[in-house]
Amino acid sequence: MDVRSQISMVFHLDKCIGCHTCSIACKNIWTDRKGAEYMWWNNVETKPGTGYPTKWESQKIYKGGWEKKGMTIDLKAAGGLKNLFHNPNMPVLDDYYEPWTYKYDNLFNAPEGDDQPIARTVSLITGKDMDVKAGPNWDDDLGGSPEYARKDVNMDVLTPAEQQAMFQLERMVMFYLPRICNHCLNPACVAACPSGAIYKRGEDGVVLLNQKKCRAWRMCVTACPYKKTYYNWSTGKSEKCILCYPRLETGQAPACMHTCVGRIRYLGVMLYDADKIYEVANCDEKDLVKTQLGIYLDPHDPDVIKAAKENGIADSTIQAAQDSPVYKFVKEWEIALPLHPEYRTIPNLFYVPPLLPTMADTSGDVYETNTDSLWGKAEDTRIPIKYLASLFTAGDTEKIKVVLRKLMAVRHHRRDVTVGDIAKAEVKNIMDASELNAETADAIFRLTSLASFKQRFVIPEAHREEAMEMYEDTGDVKGNQGFGFIEKPERGL
Numbered sequence: 001m002d003v004r005s006q007i008s009m010v011f012h013l014d015k016c017i018g019c020h021t022c023s024i025a026c027k028n029i030w031t032d033r034k035g036a037e038y039m040w041w042n043n044v045e046t047k048p049g050t051g052y053p054t055k056w057e058s059q060k061i062y063k064g065g066w067e068k069k070g071m072t073i074d075l076k077a078a079g080g081l082k083n084l085f086h087n088p089n090m091p092v093l094d095d096y097y098e099p100w101t102y103k104y105d106n107l108f109n110a111p112e113g114d115d116q117p118i119a120r121t122v123s124l125i126t127g128k129d130m131d132v133k134a135g136p137n138w139d140d141d142l143g144g145s146p147e148y149a150r151k152d153v154n155m156d157v158l159t160p161a162e163q164q165a166m167f168q169l170e171r172m173v174m175f176y177l178p179r180i181c182n183h184c185l186n187p188a189c190v191a192a193c194p195s196g197a198i199y200k201r202g203e204d205g206v207v208l209l210n211q212k213k214c215r216a217w218r219m220c221v222t223a224c225p226y227k228k229t230y231y232n233w234s235t236g237k238s239e240k241c242i243l244c245y246p247r248l249e250t251g252q253a254p255a256c257m258h259t260c261v262g263r264i265r266y267l268g269v270m271l272y273d274a275d276k277i278y279e280v281a282n283c284d285e286k287d288l289v290k291t292q293l294g295i296y297l298d299p300h301d302p303d304v305i306k307a308a309k310e311n312g313i314a315d316s317t318i319q320a321a322q323d324s325p326v327y328k329f330v331k332e333w334e335i336a337l338p339l340h341p342e343y344r345t346i347p348n349l350f351y352v353p354p355l356l357p358t359m360a361d362t363s364g365d366v367y368e369t370n371t372d373s374l375w376g377k378a379e380d381t382r383i384p385i386k387y388l389a390s391l392f393t394a395g396d397t398e399k400i401k402v403v404l405r406k407l408m409a410v411r412h413h414r415r416d417v418t419v420g421d422i423a424k425a426e427v428k429n430i431m432d433a434s435e436l437n438a439e440t441a442d443a444i445f446r447l448t449s450l451a452s453f454k455q456r457f458v459i460p461e462a463h464r465e466e467a468m469e470m471y472e473d474t475g476d477v478k479g480n481q482g483f484g485f486i487e488k489p490e491r492g493l
Contacts, residue, residue: 002274003308006205008326008348015264018176022256035234037099041241042256048149053095056227058153063089064225065343097134099124154390175354181228181241182347192223225343249462268324268458271297288341320460337392356381378404409434413441
């Protein structure tokens with residue numbers, strides 16, 4: 001058992017209000033400079049919708065992630081020295097958008113006249129006038145519209161009748177999907193880089209990119225199925241989310257999480273068995289979620305604690321793992337799921353799926369929001385179960401139903417506690433069906449609705465002395481200043 005620590009995250013989608021405060025905080029800190037105008041290390045998408053970059057989920061187009069080939073797995077497209085000089089699957093600028101600014105002089109210094117002056121749009125890349133045709137949130141709040149939702153690749157799992165029902169006015173639906181780098185256990189970007197510039201930090205699993213080693217092959221852009229690695233056209237280097245590790249090392253939450261208005265974000269340590277990475281990535285698709293969740297270890301288990309200490313994991317990190325809100329959501333309560341586990345990268349960002357709103361029910365093909373019933377059945381959620389399964393469970397609808405039943409049970413239990421207007425028998429039946437007890441339901445409610453800042457972000461202490469030892473082992477204490485990159489990266493599979 002090779003026990004290691006990993007910083008992991010949970011995003012609660014029922015709480016996201018789509019304000020994009022997280023995106024702006026990240027943009028202002030990390031990508032507010034030349035060549036990074038189009039980069040959004042954190043972005044918030046409206047689902048159903050095409051996302052950013054356009055149709056990033058379609059690996060038929062981009063060939064990202066891993067695929068199972070017989071008894072092993074391999075990168076779908078880019079990888080190492082393979083296809084080094086030919087990479088037809090890389091997204092182009094139009095798949096993101098061409099960044100622009102405005103000619104404000106045209107507005108402020110226009111001569112007097114009968115017409116209204118405007119600030120014309122100008123490309124930040126060419127400096128020439130342009131007509132804006134797309135942006136990072138171009139389909140914002142339009143997920144329920146046929147123009148964007150029909151192009152969502154997850155809609156392919158629905159029958160034509162189910163798709164048509166979603167676009168009826170009464171059933172028009174949407175929810176927000178915030179995305180950052182997943183800091184995967186089996187990152188395709190790491191395996192694809194010919195220069196060895198991308199690696200996982202041994203102390204916390206954060207995936208970083210050493211720009212001194214980057215040679216702009218851009219295989220990482222193609223290989224990442226989530227399209228969270230970007231190419232800086234000005235510097236000629238690739239860039240990606242670094243999970244605000246300078247903030248983590250000083251006990252601060254990442255900027256996107258610190259500023260989250262809906263308080264949907266949780267961060268904590270997960271202990272995992274690195275010996276099982278290949279087993280998880282290579283298992284059958286139907287077992288992907290179950291096998292991935294099995295790689296994370298119980299931080300209270302004495303054998304796990306012993307193995308962790310033998311592997312050099314600090315007591316403070318083990319304590320942080322025991323207090324981790326992510327462990328509760330993912331392992332104890334099993335209500336948070338990975339995004340597109342079929343990519344086989346073993347992502348460490350988990351999502352609590354969205355549930356139907358209160359005072360709503362389904363009648364035939366119509367989603368009715370004017371109803372006397374407080375809640376409908378979890379299976380009658382406004383978003384088709386098969387659609388959610390395509391996002392979070394590699395198509396396994398039963399796992400989605402289990403999670404939704406638990407979330408619905410928490411609502412019924414808390415309604416019974418605070419208002420008491422639901423029949424006791426109904427509450428008991430729902431609780432029994434979800435296999436939740438009152439104590440667990442209350443714990444889920446508290447961490448979801450009433451958690452303090454320190455309960456949502458359990459950040460382990462940084463051990464500067466260990467980092468310096470690693471520097472000294474490489475004989476390069478001074479040569480890698482700035483980003484703290486070490487010379488012996490953990491490469492994954």
